[in-house]
Amino acid sequence: xxxxxxxxxxxxxxxxxxxxxxxxxxxxxxxxxxxxxxxxxxxxxxxxxxxxxxxxxxxxxxxxxxxxxxxxxxxxxxxxxxxxxxxxxxxxxxxxxxxxxxxxxxxxxxxxxxxxxxxxxxxxxxx
Numbered sequence: 001x002x003x004x005x006x007x008x009x010x011x012x013x014x015x016x017x018x019x020x021x022x023x024x025x026x027x028x029x030x031x032x033x034x035x036x037x038x039x040x041x042x043x044x045x046x047x048x049x050x051x052x053x054x055x056x057x058x059x060x061x062x063x064x065x066x067x068x069x070x071x072x073x074x075x076x077x078x079x080x081x082x083x084x085x086x087x088x089x090x091x092x093x094x095x096x097x098x099x100x101x102x103x104x105x106x107x108x109x110x111x112x113x114x115x116x117x118x119x120x121x122x123x124x125x126x127x
Contacts, residue, residue, distance in 0.1 A: 003023055003024055003025035004023065004024050004025065005024070005025045005026075005027050006021075006024050006025070006026060006027070007026065007027060007028060007029045007031065008026060008028055008029070008031065008033055008037075008041065008046075008048065008052070009029075009031055009033070011024065011026050011041060011044075011046065012033070012037055012040065012041065015040060015041075015044060021044060021046075022044075022045075026041075026046050028048070028049060028052060030052075031052070032052050032053070032054045033048065033052060033053060033054070034053075034054060034055070034056070034059070035053050035054070035055040038052075038053045086103070086107075
């Protein structure tokens with residue numbers, strides 16, 4: 001039995017109506033779809049080509065997202081993350097891997113210790 005051929009828009013319409021689309025064959029046309037729709041298709045084992053997916057922040061309602069407060073940061077509910085690139089030579093990379101060192105934790109501790117040391121030096125120098 002040959003599968004019925006439909007495009008991505010028709011597939012989305014059928015899904016919205018609660019129809020099982022496993023008996024359909026999806027043939028993509030040039031019509032772009034929103035990222036959320038591509039996710040819906042993905043949940044149904046349909047991989048949408050990237051060039052057909054668009055994303056527009058202006059269409060998203062962020063009004064129910066609460067503002068970040070100082071308390072959120074102080075309590076640890078929210079924390080600041082710094083992403084960086086750390087160029088290391090091959091020998092050091094191998095050593096880190098061999099020793100199973102968590103570089104994120106290591107750098108966090110190193111920066112914290114450095115900060116506390118600098119703070120202590122400034123405090124001691126002021127006396």
